[in-house]
Amino acid sequence: MAKKNKNLAKKEAIKGFSISSIYLVYAAIFWGYPFVWLFILVFSKWKFVGKPQFVGFKNITRVLSDPLFWKTVVNVFRFMLYYIPLVLLGAMLFAIALNKLKYGKTFVTLSFLVANVSSGVAYSIMFSNLFAVNGPVNRLLYNLFGVTIPWFSSPSLAMFSIALIVIWKFIGYYGLILYAGLSAIPESLYEAAELDGANGFTKFFKITLPLLNPSIVMVMVLAITLAFGIFTEPYMITGGGPMRSTLTPMMHMITTAFQRMDPTYAATMAVFVAGISFGMVWLVRKIMEREVDLV
Amino acid sequence: MKRVLTLSIVMLLCVFSFSVTKLVFWTAPDPQQEVYWKELVAEYEQLHPEIDIEWSTIPAAGSSEEAILTAIASGRAPDVCTNIFSGFAAQLVEIDQLMELDELEGFDEVVEKRKMGNILEGWKIDGKNYVIPIYSNPILMWWRTSLLEEVGFDSPPRTYSEIYEFSKKFVIPQERYSVQVIQGRNWWDRWFDFITYYYAASGGEPYIDASKGRAVFNDEAGKEVATFIDTMFKNDWTAVELVSNPFYIGAIAGGLRGPWEISFAQTQFPDIVNDITISPPPVPDNYPKDKPIYTFADAKGLVIFKSTKHPEEAWEFVKWIFTKEDFDVKWLEYTKMPPAREDLLTNEAFEDFWNENPLAAEYAKYVAYAIPPAPITQTVDVQDLMTFELIEPLMYQKKDVQKALDDAVKAINKILW
Structure with missing residues (x-):
């Protein structure tokens, strides 16, 4: 046996x-x-041909003292500063609205998801036309108020404009994740809270938000990893300018590897970026993640 | 008997298939060039059944350079490749990837037959020839004739002051601008603005002294160009972030363009083609009227990689291309880009084409005055610093002209040393 x-x-x-x-x-x-x-x-020096030569920590010390690399990292943090709060808020409102919808849920969901499946190159061209100096948005503003907004030509505004485009792309996707979390909250919890005299505000902050914690953390993790990999929008729209304010690590790495012909240095930067983004994800989970039990 | 016959056929097939030499040939991913090379390769294969040319466009990637480097890294580099600019060739020579062509048998005859002796001088890397230029695209100004006439200009502005005068009459803020002075913020955009203007203003002097490894554009000509850019932005006569195709919709009246744009204009905006006047790049007010105006040459060439297993066959193929009687005439017909040869205006073979294509003919006039970029390995960094230290500060009025020039030269010299 x-x-x-x-x-x-x-x-x-x-x-x-x-x-x-x-x-x-x-x-x-x-x-x-x-x-x-x-x-x-x-740990090597290599230019696409031959055998890599061992150079010890040379690439690492070079990254540590490269102001351009750290500028791109700061740019990612600036992007996250605009992107994460706005996309979370937008996605939350979208999820709540979808939860309250009685008819046409699929249509609304698909409408928002169209942005997510659109080609990055195509919508980058669309937005750069829309927000051009002589584009429809600025023309309208100029005719109505006599002012224009330098969406992509102001060093302090360009990253915000890029963040707005990425928010447009991801609001539906993150919204659906939050919506799935919202649908899983039992109605009985709200009913019990109402019996205890809780108002809408209390219900949201004491029931909805805490129970949505896993979904929110997931959206945060996705948003952070996305921020460190952002490439198409700044590459297509601003080319990293003005004054390098939208230059991202990904753009810097690609130029370094394939145009400056320095793949070993680009690889070292990639390891640093991976480390920083992993650290950010770890930090967010450490601070925000709570165990949620519906029993 | 039947068995013997079958066996002999099989053997013959085997021998035949093993004797075919395979050459991998990559060309630029451009629709017009693709049609051209496809025909040419088919013709060569018919003439040389022992050669199988595996032709394809450079694989899709961020850029041709990226695709080629990836192929080199993975040991899949082509035998012969086009679309190589002089800076990238210098980088490939640095890592010992290119075959030196001038030591090959018959090289001098190819140069003589194609009339490109002087042009090749500008392509030498460390005094040697690794690249045969296919085409040389001078960068020239395109103007909308009707828009010039609208404000009383019968001919295109020649000097900076004439552009200022035109701008004063023409510009309507947020609606239309006179000239798109700066093309964009990517490093390669500097070829099509500052470097072109500098060649024009300096009478074709180099912006970088490659032998000494020093940037030299903070001279009088550089100052004239920088002042022009500064004035245009200061007065809001120009803009960078414009809607798509600003020239064709009348949002700008003029801008620097290469001859590749002719085919685009003819297919996408056929109604506008007759409204285009081509002129050389603008020059400073004191530039002598009788002196030719120089410009930048966006030129690409062909190379043979050292890794090829069939150097002789590859060179035979390259030799056949460049000594072929109608190679350049057909090239012109398909791509509208001037071949890199010195007899474009005197050779009768091209005459009919120039008569039928007046826009392309304008470009032919400047091939002799079109200068390729500095043959340095740090092109990306140099032009990136040009953007950051010179162009953007002028666009946003952050620095005065002299400081912007000096800062850019200082930063570039630091990396060239």
Whole structure:
């Protein structure tokens, strides 16, 4: 009997391993190999040909003392400063409105998701036309109030304008995540609170918001990882300007690797960016994440 | 008997298939060029059945340079490749990737036959030829004739003062501007604004002394150009963030353009084509009237990679391309971009084309006065600093002209050293 069980366990193990082996092979090729290669590059000097030469911590000290790299990191934080509060607020309002809708939910959801599946290049061209100096928005403002807004040409406003475009893209997607969280909150909780005399404000802050914690944290994590990888919008619209105010680490890395022909330095910057974004995600989870129990 | 016949056919096929030499050939991802190269490759393969040219456009990536470098890194570099600009060629030479062409047999005959001896001088890297230029696109000013006439200009403004005068009469804020002086903020935009203006103002002098590794554009010509840019922005006569195709919708009256724009204009805005006047880039007021006006050459060439397993076959193919009688005539017909040769205006083979294509003919006049970019390996950094230290401060009135020029030269010299 024991032998039979052992055989069965072995069979199960083989079956399980064969099923997961596809993923393991995939991960080894597309994740493991580049990951190992990345760390080799961080400690080497290599220009696409020949064997990488070991240079110790030279690339790392270079990143630490490169003002341009740190400027791009500061730009990401400036982006997050505009992006995260506004996109959270927008997505929350969208989720609440969707929750209250009786008809046409699918239509509204799909309308918002269209932005999310649009091509980055296409909508970047659309927005740069819309907000151009002689574009419709500025023409209207000029005709009505005699002023124009330098959406993409003011160093202090350009990143905000980029953030607005990315908010437009992601509001529906994040809104749906929050909506799923909202739908999972049992109606009975609100009814019980009403019996206890809670008003709308109290219900929102004492029931909705705490119970939405996992969804909010998830949206925050997605928003942070997105912020560190932002590329298409600034590349297409502002080219990193004005005065490098929208230059992002991703743009800097691509130019460094493929135009300055310095892939090892670009790889080192990539490791730093990954570290900083991981640190941010960890911090947000540490500060915000709460255990939520509906029982 | 039947068996013997089958066996011989199979053997013959085997021998035949093994004797075919495969050459990988990449060309620029441009619709007009694609049609052209496809025909050419087919013709070569028909003439040389022993050669199989695996032709494709440079794989899709952020830029041609990115695709080529990725291919080199993964050991899949092509044997022959087009679309290489002089700065990128210098980078590839630095990492020992290109074959030196002038030591190959028959190189001098190719140069002589294609009449490109002087042009090749501007392409030398460390005194050697690694690239054969295919085309040389002078950058010239396009003007909307009707908009010039609207404010009483019968011919395009030649000098900076004439542009100021035109701007005063023409500009309506937030609606239309006179000239798009600055093309954008990307590093490559400097080729099509500051560097073009500098070549025009200086009479074709280099902006970087490549032999000494020093930027030299903070001279009198540089100051004239910077003052022009500064004046245009100070008076709101120009803007950068304009709606798409501002020239064709009349949001700007003029701007620097390359000849590749002719095909675009003819297909996308056929009604506007007859309303275009082409002139050389603007020059300072004291620029002699009888002196030719120089400009920037957006030029790309062809290289053979050292990694090729068939250097002889690759060179034979390249030789055939450039000595082919109708190579450049057909190139012109398909792409409208002037071939990099010195006899464009004197060679009868091109005459019919110039007569039928007056816009392209204007470009041909300036091929001899079009200068390629500085052959340096730090093109990206140099032009990025030009943007950050010189162009943007002038756009936002953050620095005076002399300081912006001096700061840019100082920062560039720091990286060139």
